[in-house]
Amino acid sequence: MLHNLFPLTHAKSFEGDTLISLFFQNDKKELTLNSQAPTEIHDLVKNGIFNASSKSCSFIRASYIENHNLLVAGFGPKNTSTPEGARQTGAVIFNKVTSEKVKNLGIDVDAFLKVTGKEHASVTLAAFLEGFYLASYTFDKYKSVAKPAHKLQSITLVSNDKKAQSWIQNVINKTLITVDCTFLTRDLSNEPSNIGTPTYYANTISKIAKQYGLKCKVMGDAEAKKEKMNLFLSVGEGSAQESKVVILEYAPKTGGKNAKTVSLVGKGVTFDSGGISIKPSMKMEDMKHDMTGAATMMGATLMAARLASKNKILTILVFAENMPGQNATQPGNIITARNGKTVEIINTDAEGRLVLADALDLAQDYKPDVILDSATLTGACTVALGRLASALFSNDSKLADQILDASEQTEEHLWELPLWDEYYDDMKSNYADMMNSANDGAGGTIRGAIFLKQFIREGQKWAHVDLANRAYDQGYLAYNPRKGSSGVYVRTFAEFTMNYR
Numbered sequence: 001m002l003h004n005l006f007p008l009t010h011a012k013s014f015e016g017d018t019l020i021s022l023f024f025q026n027d028k029k030e031l032t033l034n035s036q037a038p039t040e041i042h043d044l045v046k047n048g049i050f051n052a053s054s055k056s057c058s059f060i061r062a063s064y065i066e067n068h069n070l071l072v073a074g075f076g077p078k079n080t081s082t083p084e085g086a087r088q089t090g091a092v093i094f095n096k097v098t099s100e101k102v103k104n105l106g107i108d109v110d111a112f113l114k115v116t117g118k119e120h121a122s123v124t125l126a127a128f129l130e131g132f133y134l135a136s137y138t139f140d141k142y143k144s145v146a147k148p149a150h151k152l153q154s155i156t157l158v159s160n161d162k163k164a165q166s167w168i169q170n171v172i173n174k175t176l177i178t179v180d181c182t183f184l185t186r187d188l189s190n191e192p193s194n195i196g197t198p199t200y201y202a203n204t205i206s207k208i209a210k211q212y213g214l215k216c217k218v219m220g221d222a223e224a225k226k227e228k229m230n231l232f233l234s235v236g237e238g239s240a241q242e243s244k245v246v247i248l249e250y251a252p253k254t255g256g257k258n259a260k261t262v263s264l265v266g267k268g269v270t271f272d273s274g275g276i277s278i279k280p281s282m283k284m285e286d287m288k289h290d291m292t293g294a295a296t297m298m299g300a301t302l303m304a305a306r307l308a309s310k311n312k313i314l315t316i317l318v319f320a321e322n323m324p325g326q327n328a329t330q331p332g333n334i335i336t337a338r339n340g341k342t343v344e345i346i347n348t349d350a351e352g353r354l355v356l357a358d359a360l361d362l363a364q365d366y367k368p369d370v371i372l373d374s375a376t377l378t379g380a381c382t383v384a385l386g387r388l389a390s391a392l393f394s395n396d397s398k399l400a401d402q403i404l405d406a407s408e409q410t411e412e413h414l415w416e417l418p419l420w421d422e423y424y425d426d427m428k429s430n431y432a433d434m435m436n437s438a439n440d441g442a443g444g445t446i447r448g449a450i451f452l453k454q455f456i457r458e459g460q461k462w463a464h465v466d467l468a469n470r471a472y473d474q475g476y477l478a479y480n481p482r483k484g485s486s487g488v489y490v491r492t493f494a495e496f497t498m499n500y501r
Helices: 039-046 083-099 109-117 118-134 164-188 200-211 223-228 230-234 285-307 352-364 378-387 398-408 421-427 445-455 488-501
Strands: 009-011 018-025 056-061 069-076 104-107 154-158 214-217 244-250 261-272 312-322 335-336 342-344 370-375 392-394 414-416 463-467
Touching: 009 164, 018 109, 018 118, 039 069, 039 312, 056 083, 069 083, 069 109, 069 445, 083 118, 104 109, 104 312, 109 164, 109 463, 118 154, 118 164, 118 378, 154 164, 154 244, 154 463, 164 200, 164 312, 164 488, 200 285, 200 312, 214 421, 223 230, 230 261, 230 312, 230 335, 230 352, 244 285, 261 285, 261 488, 285 352, 285 370, 285 488, 342 352, 342 378, 370 488, 378 445, 378 488, 392 398, 392 445, 398 414, 398 463, 421 445
Parallel strands: 009 154, 018 069, 018 104, 104 154, 261 312, 261 370, 370 463, 392 414
Antiparallel strands: 056 069, 214 244, 244 312, 335 342, 392 463
């Protein structure tokens, strides 16, 4: 594990200080208890204190129970409950456990299993644990006085059911890997840009790749120039930092004839000042998060690899710093892309599509079955979709459906927007093949995607996700930090990568 997560194990009995009991409501939105439930829970229900509504909980201290504290948690009605509801309940329970200074926590799996059945119990428990762990994230490495460490020392899934041991262990393994990789994405995105330079990210990712058996190649400016990645290089011209391209490859030990090659491409602009087309100063500090596309693809790549994806994975992460230095690209400059097309740069703040264009062309040299890129590409994505879903574009309807299916599985919502060629008409240049932006802000998210489409070769299946609106400050979800990187879509992209067919 890359992070210091609370140990998660399973055992036949529990000797810690606090035991969690999980409950659904019945069809009447009431909680029906069997006679074996502790008297204290019956009293909570009888007095109307606890009815198992979604995200509800009550804590009963050990002074009333012989062996340990009891914490009861509710998921609402079973027939309308979702894994996302369980995920958010897990986050609520983490905060309660932390406030009560619980040290060793147990979860009564058998009682929950008897009421819900294996399938519902395993899905709900997995989501609950994800939310619990995701809520524990902190990024305080640069605080001179760090917040006190969480008191929690361990979590035990308590079950005496021999048939349940296998799926419980699977839940444990997937939960810890999922959380670890999501935390990695959050860590990478939260780094301040004076630390999180292209070189820093290239070195960090190289070390992680080596640790987990991924093949890794790093290219600097000289190598990228040989590859004719001029659009990519133009973004970093005004910076003192060298730009970097990181290429990761994962090959499954067993894949069979049905194994596919999935290419993940991520934008990693480590700080986006806007370049010569400089941004307003308000909230510019958040532009350290402009590399979240690359951070997300790194988390998804590692998650899929550690969960033994049967598909091959080719990941290309492009890192550059966009600054208005003396050598910076100027509006009106014309740059020749890796694929030979010429681009008139009319807005240096439309830089993400430039680094991605060359990266997408490079990815196609490897002949993948499918390419999926992600980027904090446009502020217009927030205007279009708010904070609840990010924008999906694709040149293949079946591919789009598979990505949307993955997002519904993880409940990290995506919404497909049109990619009609007519949107490209406004981006044709008088002096070059195309401009990198249009002359007005209308349809900005779509125009960013249609620009990228110009670098996709005939017959190549490709999709693009603009996650600018969900990359950070997603605290409305209980398991996300109120400030900083969210790690949203790590689970979705990993799910898609593993299951693409």
